[in-house]
Amino acid sequence: MIIEATGITKKYGDTLVLDGIDISCAAGEICGVLGANGAGKSTLFKIITGLVAPTSGTVKIRATPPKPIGGIIEKPSLYPYLNAEENLKVFAKMQGLPTDRDFIEGKLIQVGLSLEKKYIVSKYSMGMKQRLGIAIALLNNPKSLILDEPFSGLDPLGIISLRGLIFKLAYEERIAIIISSHIMEQLLSLCHKLYVLKNGKLVNSGEVGELMQQHILQYEITAEHIEESEILRSYEVHFVDHRAIVSISKEDVPDLLSKLLREGYAVTGCKALWNMESLF
Amino acid sequence: MQLPGVKPYGIWSHFFNMASVVGLTGIELFKLFKQRRTYFALAAIFLMEIVVFVIAYDQGTYILDAVLESLKDSFYLKGDLLNGNLLTFFLLNSLWFHLPLLLMIIVSGMFTLEYQEGTIRTVFLQPIAKWKFLAAKYAAAIIFTVMVVFILATSAFLLSYGLFGRGDLVVYIDSLNFFESDVAFRRLLFAFLSGTLTMIFYACLCLTIAVFLKESLKTWIVATLFLILTNLSSQLDFDIWGWDVWFFPKLITTWREFFNYTIPWGRIAYSQLILIIFTTVVIFLGMLKFQKNDIG
Numbered sequence: 001m002i003i004e005a006t007g008i009t010k011k012y013g014d015t016l017v018l019d020g021i022d023i024s025c026a027a028g029e030i031c032g033v034l035g036a037n038g039a040g041k042s043t044l045f046k047i048i049t050g051l052v053a054p055t056s057g058t059v060k061i062r063a064t065p066p067k068p069i070g071g072i073i074e075k076p077s078l079y080p081y082l083n084a085e086e087n088l089k090v091f092a093k094m095q096g097l098p099t100d101r102d103f104i105e106g107k108l109i110q111v112g113l114s115l116e117k118k119y120i121v122s123k124y125s126m127g128m129k130q131r132l133g134i135a136i137a138l139l140n141n142p143k144s145l146i147l148d149e150p151f152s153g154l155d156p157l158g159i160i161s162l163r164g165l166i167f168k169l170a171y172e173e174r175i176a177i178i179i180s181s182h183i184m185e186q187l188l189s190l191c192h193k194l195y196v197l198k199n200g201k202l203v204n205s206g207e208v209g210e211l212m213q214q215h216i217l218q219y220e221i222t223a224e225h226i227e228e229s230e231i232l233r234s235y236e237v238h239f240v241d242h243r244a245i246v247s248i249s250k251e252d253v254p255d256l257l258s259k260l261l262r263e264g265y266a267v268t269g270c271k272a273l274w275n276m277e278s279l280f
Numbered sequence: 281m282q283l284p285g286v287k288p289y290g291i292w293s294h295f296f297n298m299a300s301v302v303g304l305t306g307i308e309l310f311k312l313f314k315q316r317r318t319y320f321a322l323a324a325i326f327l328m329e330i331v332v333f334v335i336a337y338d339q340g341t342y343i344l345d346a347v348l349e350s351l352k353d354s355f356y357l358k359g360d361l362l363n364g365n366l367l368t369f370f371l372l373n374s375l376w377f378h379l380p381l382l383l384m385i386i387v388s389g390m391f392t393l394e395y396q397e398g399t400i401r402t403v404f405l406q407p408i409a410k411w412k413f414l415a416a417k418y419a420a421a422i423i424f425t426v427m428v429v430f431i432l433a434t435s436a437f438l439l440s441y442g443l444f445g446r447g448d449l450v451v452y453i454d455s456l457n458f459f460e461s462d463v464a465f466r467r468l469l470f471a472f473l474s475g476t477l478t479m480i481f482y483a484c485l486c487l488t489i490a491v492f493l494k495e496s497l498k499t500w501i502v503a504t505l506f507l508i509l510t511n512l513s514s515q516l517d518f519d520i521w522g523w524d525v526w527f528f529p530k531l532i533t534t535w536r537e538f539f540n541y542t543i544p545w546g547r548i549a550y551s552q553l554i555l556i557i558f559t560t561v562v563i564f565l566g567m568l569k570f571q572k573n574d575i576g
Binding site: 046049050051052053065066067069070071072073074075076077078079080081082086090091093094095096133136137139140 | 307314399400404405406408
């Protein structure tokens with residue numbers, strides 16, 4: 001494991017914000033932290049990155065100094081009156097890194113930005129700010145990365161593009177990445193492991209596949225005129241437009257889909273619907 | 281027991297730092313001069329200077345006529361007494377409230393804006409020692425303050441000598457004192473130097489208040505309150521041992537000592553030393569508080 005946090009507890013006065021959280025992430029792995037607003041995700045990330053000291057518990061980062069971990073907490077916080085190049089130079093110089101044009105350009109290209117854009121960061125879109133924030137987080141080549149709500153404020157294209165970048169960092173550069181979100185779909189499509197936080201407690205955790213087995217209650221099947229299917233009448237089902245919401249176990253899904261195909265329905269989508277009540 | 285290659289991560293990791301305080305100070309100054317508000321403040325100081333000159337010229341004629349009516353027959357005074365030296369003296373008198381006010385706004389922003397924009401988190405997600413980061417902020421604040429007073433003094437001399445010429449200086453401090461033009465210039469220079477130390481104290485104090493309060497508005501209110509109380513209480517006199525030496529409001533008027541007929545060098549050096557001690561204590565308190573606190 002690159003990141004290993006054990007028994008993390010944080011109290012502010014009498015308020016218990018985190019209660020004995022265990023979380024780990026290996027090289028090349030993407031781990032998701034799911035939780036509603038106020039669940040304690042950002043506090044956990046601040047503790048992992050060393051910004052906040054835990055009341056109890058330990059954080060170990062298996063990486064060499066000077067920078068074992070990089071990250072963006074809450075939002076990409078940049079100097080709004082500087083442009084991308086100047087922001088990168090400032091943060092590079094702070095840690096004694098080169099600030100020449102080639103180095104800075106290389107870092108910008110790594111996250112899909114360029115030196116061409118000379119305007120100040122306050123005029124950047126959220127997607128560009130996220131990319132620049134990641135470029136700063138990646139300075140000094142950390143072995144692990146923490147991204148707190150990286151998709152918030154992004155348009156659909158921005159989300160797809162950022163997902164691509166996160167995959168690349170995990171698979172090609174073998175960085176251990178922990179991402180938080182309050183939207184489960186965003187994490188399911190990215191992560192290997194999922195940690196579910198509720199009111200500062202870890203209420204569920206495991207491989208995404210395992211959690212699916214335990215907490216998927218229904219499947220949403222999309223096909224033209226699926227509401228007329230005879231096969232589906234033998235299942236517990238309800239219809240929304242051309243989608244059938246079927247209560248069925250994971251093992252029975254292939255069988256149902258082949259029956260629907262034989263019945264003449266061209267299935268265009270099959271999506272697992274999680275049982276949020278049992279997950280949280 | 282640590283595993284091989286496993287490093288503790290947390291507060292101590294900030295000591296794995298690479299940039300020097302000098303390098304960080306350069307970054308702070310770069311950031312400061314990239315912000316438009318810095319130039320607004322400098323423009324405001326320059327505007328203030330011109331306004332003070334106009335008022336000083338207008339009222340100076342009247343005051344001088346009244347005070348010197350009887351003396352003109354007994355003394356030979358070289359040049360017009362309403363000259364550049366006198367106007368610079370008036371400027372010195374009136375700037376020690378307005379200047380710290382503007383300095384405090386700019387300097388506190390060096391810290392509070394980092395919290396407001398969240399950049400303090402981005403900074404400490406890099407391998408930087410907390411104490412070095414704050415020491416660089418204090419260093420940048422001191423350099424900026426010295427630079428502002430230097431610009432102010434230079435422009436004051438250039439404007440006042442250019443517009444009103446040079447001449448002997450007459451000032452009233454306990455009694456009427458007359459100084460020849462060259463002597464007056466030197467004394468005014470010393471006064472600016474002494475005032476610079478006071479301004480540095482205000483700048484450092486404001487940065488420390490910002491470290492404690494983290495918010496711009498709260499910092500401005502507390503800093504302004506301190507400035508007002510200091511100015512009001514500088515006239516307070518109590519027969520208590522050390523009052524004139526250790527009571528801060530008494531120290532900010534040290535520059536006026538340079539316009540006594542005989543300069544009390546010993547007293548000035550002592551009070552400036554105490555001001556330096558106060559400044560060091562204020563910086564130390566800020567560093568201690570910042571080192572102890574979470575970044576959040």
